[in-house]
């Protein structure tokens with residue numbers, strides 16, 4: 001199949017794109033940095049230059065594909081949050097999705113007449129801060145900034161269902177990958193022997209190994225029965241304290257130095273809420289669809305990505 005990936009140069013796309021190529025799919029990647037994308041994959045990928053937030057000629061390339069995986073979105077930890085940056089966090093997701101939807105709406109069927117597929121990124125931030133309540137895809141959304149942005153993001157994607165396109169919404173947890181993402185930021189204090197739980201340590205961290213993240217996306221791409229929200233989190237979420245202990249064991253470093261929530265809020269501002277609160281999310285839809293997780297325990301996932 002021919003797959004169009006927007007936001008494909010990031011943490012998830014870097015693993016997803018080679019997996020698609022290895023199994024024989026043709027891949028087109030939309031990037032605001034086409035030269036960078038060409039350096040990553042060379043001629044194996046059709047690189048389409050363009051900004052997903054702005055409609056443009058790239059939409060013809062998207063319309064010509066059998067499926068779209070839409071991963072575009074400004075990194076939420078890139079800057080201290082202010083009104084402008086929050087708008088960019090929201091717009092880079094919702095406007096990009098609007099534009100992908102407009103492209104698919106032009107040609108919603110494949111050459112063989114079957115429905116096209118949109119696999120759209122979303123996040124467990126959809127649920128907002130929820131203590132230790134177990135959350136499946138049916139749980140109601142939260143009402144903080146990230147939750148409201150995720151609701152709009154998902155609504156934007158679902159707008160293409162009216163044209164018969166199958167839409168899967170991948171509510172991703174904390175992706176554990178070899179380089180980049182949240183784990184890279186967590187490593188520094190541990191390497192400096194000052195690692196430990198954040199705030200109370202009781203908040204849940206719903207993590208997922210990058211291989212399973214990509215596995216869930218491929219399941220959503222391939223399985224015609226999958227549609228609607230799908231949590232991409234491992235079946236065993238852990239508290240922040242349990243996560244810190246596992247990370248300390250894997251790195252052979254102490255894990256008892258607490259990072260107080262108050263200090264983090266002063267240092268980081270509003271985005272600190274993302275790490276001082278959490279969600280206990282379970283991947284019911286993926287398990288029901290038959291997905292078999294490669295990594296179900298956080299310590300073995302950390303050992304694998306950190307090669308320990």
Ligand SMILES: NC(=O)c1ccc[n+]([C@@H]2O[C@H](COP(=O)([O-])OP(=O)(O)OC[C@H]3O[C@@H](n4cnc5c(N)ncnc54)[C@H](OP(=O)(O)O)[C@@H]3O)[C@@H](O)[C@H]2O)c1
Pocket residue numbers: 006007008009010011012013030031032033051052053071072073074075088092093096121122123124171172173174175176181182
């Ligand atoms: N990684 C996680 O733990 C995690 C957790 C929950 C949800 N998610 C969601 O999953 C998606 C992919 O995650 P990721 O970790 O692979 O993201 P990432 O590494 O930050 O990459 C996202 C890509 O989006 C594009 N992008 C960045 N800022 C943009 C902007 N202002 N306007 C338009 N495009 C922009 C970039 O592509 P170009 O520069 O090539 O254009 C970038 O490579 C994101 O939407 C993210 O919110 C990720």
